[in-house]
Amino acid sequence: MTSTTAAAVPTVRVRDTRDLLSIVPFALGYRPTESLVVVCVRRGGGLGLVARTDLASVRRPRERREMAELVAARAAEDGTVAAYIVLYGGGDVAAGSVARAAADSMADALRGAVPEVESWAVGGERYWSLDCTDAACCPPEGFPVGGLESTVPGAQLVLEGHAPARTREELYRVARADAARRGLAGRAAGRWERTGGRAGGDDQAWRTQSFGAWLEATAAARHADELPPALLGRIAAALEDRAVRDAVLLWFVPGAETHAAAVAAGDWSAADADAAASDAMAVVVDAQRAQAPDPERLRAGVAVLEAVVAHAARRRTCSPLTLLAFVAWWSGEGARAAYRLREALAADPGHRLALLLGAALEAGLPPGWVRARGDR
Numbered sequence: 001m002t003s004t005t006a007a008a009v010p011t012v013r014v015r016d017t018r019d020l021l022s023i024v025p026f027a028l029g030y031r032p033t034e035s036l037v038v039v040c041v042r043r044g045g046g047l048g049l050v051a052r053t054d055l056a057s058v059r060r061p062r063e064r065r066e067m068a069e070l071v072a073a074r075a076a077e078d079g080t081v082a083a084y085i086v087l088y089g090g091g092d093v094a095a096g097s098v099a100r101a102a103a104d105s106m107a108d109a110l111r112g113a114v115p116e117v118e119s120w121a122v123g124g125e126r127y128w129s130l131d132c133t134d135a136a137c138c139p140p141e142g143f144p145v146g147g148l149e150s151t152v153p154g155a156q157l158v159l160e161g162h163a164p165a166r167t168r169e170e171l172y173r174v175a176r177a178d179a180a181r182r183g184l185a186g187r188a189a190g191r192w193e194r195t196g197g198r199a200g201g202d203d204q205a206w207r208t209q210s211f212g213a214w215l216e217a218t219a220a221a222r223h224a225d226e227l228p229p230a231l232l233g234r235i236a237a238a239l240e241d242r243a244v245r246d247a248v249l250l251w252f253v254p255g256a257e258t259h260a261a262a263v264a265a266g267d268w269s270a271a272d273a274d275a276a277a278s279d280a281m282a283v284v285v286d287a288q289r290a291q292a293p294d295p296e297r298l299r300a301g302v303a304v305l306e307a308v309v310a311h312a313a314r315r316r317t318c319s320p321l322t323l324l325a326f327v328a329w330w331s332g333e334g335a336r337a338a339y340r341l342r343e344a345l346a347a348d349p350g351h352r353l354a355l356l357l358g359a360a361l362e363a364g365l366p367p368g369w370v371r372a373r374g375d376r
Helices: 017-028 061-077 098-111 145-149 152-159 168-172 179-195 203-222 229-238 242-251 257-265 270-285 295-311 318-330 334-347 352-362 368-374
Strands: 002-004 035-042 047-054 080-088 116-122 126-129
Touching: 017 035, 017 047, 017 080, 017 116, 017 145, 017 152, 035 061, 035 098, 047 061, 061 080, 061 098, 080 098, 098 116, 126 145, 168 334, 179 229, 179 295, 203 229, 203 242, 203 257, 203 295, 229 295, 242 257, 242 270, 242 295, 242 318, 257 270, 270 368, 295 318, 318 334, 318 352, 334 352
Parallel strands: 080 116
Antiparallel strands: 002 047, 035 047, 035 080, 116 126
């Protein structure tokens, strides 16, 4: 199950279910196919949790039950007052089908946690209610799908420059840089790695300079300046060092900038560094202290990490991809985080931070600010 929140979805006014269904692709960022999607509305009318799974992943009763329990728990935490279950695809959604069983299992779980639950299906040409049997309200043949393309909120989102990608892969894929730029970055990465402490150099100075390269790149990204391949190569090599990687992770956390520089430089003992990291992570995971990411810092950091992934050799992409997964999860974009983690673990199946983050995603653990929001 992959999920997101409405953190990145602009505010639009939704009048009815048709309007709501029309903005699902915008909330996900792409047009779902062969999927079960749950859209939650929070107290006050705001869009909350948006969760999606492939229908192929819920063929067995146990899979359906576990998924439904997880989503219901998250919906309750998020202060959901209405949940909409939507089946996407042209397959069989009649009573007794696998898709319908998945929708019914989800509805049963949500009704124990949410006041209002509706189930819908969207096919290639029609969409219809799975609950309503009143032909005057919900014709058995459904409604034309074209009607979902002409709603007021959908038109507003398009006019504001938003457009769903055709597929999830198209939305999340980081395009590789051309061969010449990758070559420059690769040679720079090799040179930078050879100057590090592992090659007999000064570890502390190397890490300090490595973190300086990160700061240089993020400063350039804030101004939309082009990032030199050599700089990206140095960062790619530096992120393979745990201290530098942890410093970059801390850099994203509000108020932890000084901690980040100290961790990178090795100015603290291991115990002090771990305590600082734990304190900073409380800002991410503890609902009592929770903060969402700083938008400007997030944009700059993500731009640099994606540029590193685009330029680095595949074997050097695990750490930047894991950091991208972390900030996606912290932003409430669980689907993007899961996708990035799969890429990271494909590059290094034993990467410890990626495995830890994967366990959090598998458990459905939301970041602290999402849990705190559900308490209000």
